[in-house]
Amino acid sequence: MNRTEKAQLIEELHRELESSPHAVLVDFRGLSVPAVTEFRRKVKAAGSHYRVVKNSLALRAAKGTALEKLGNKLEGTTGIAYTKDDPVALAKVLVDFAKDHPQLAVKMGVVSGSQLLDASGVKSLSTMPSLPELRARLLGLLQAPATQLVRLLGTPATQLARVLQAHQDKAEGK
DSSP states (O other): OOHHHHHHHHHHHHHHHHTOOEEEEEEOTTOOHHHHHHHHHHHHHTTOEEEOOOHHHHHHHHTTSGGGGGGGGOOSSEEEEEESSOHHHHHHHHHHHHHHOTTOEEEEEEETTTEEEEHHHHHHHHTSOOHHHHHHHHHHHHHHHHHHHHHHHHHHHHHHHHHHHHHHHHHHTO
């Protein structure tokens, strides 16, 4: 790879990392090629990205991004998994894949561009509900009082209708 190709790679990776506030570094030493292919497929299905580049190039590309804080962990065989949207989905993929393939080791991560997580922090993040699930829960909480209010407002009318029906039934001799 010549200098211009390296510069292009650094620029491209910098743009990707700049727009992705959530990233996790993993050690993939010992994974077979089919396992890495499966891992890439799962990461992509979660709406995330996975790249393996030389550590020196990754350090240059990380300058001015959230990943810069993890620069001291860019050593050895390191892959970068990053996402723009949902760090929980990425963490779940990493932790679930690591259960089946113990060769994959989570080194460290950064969430929201500022919060550093060690391997146990990434594992804890994977147990949290995902963003769509949190939105659904919030919507349910917001709708519950309105539903109860409608039910409460409808109760007197229902009771009145039952009293009138009972009175009519009594008058008809039922």
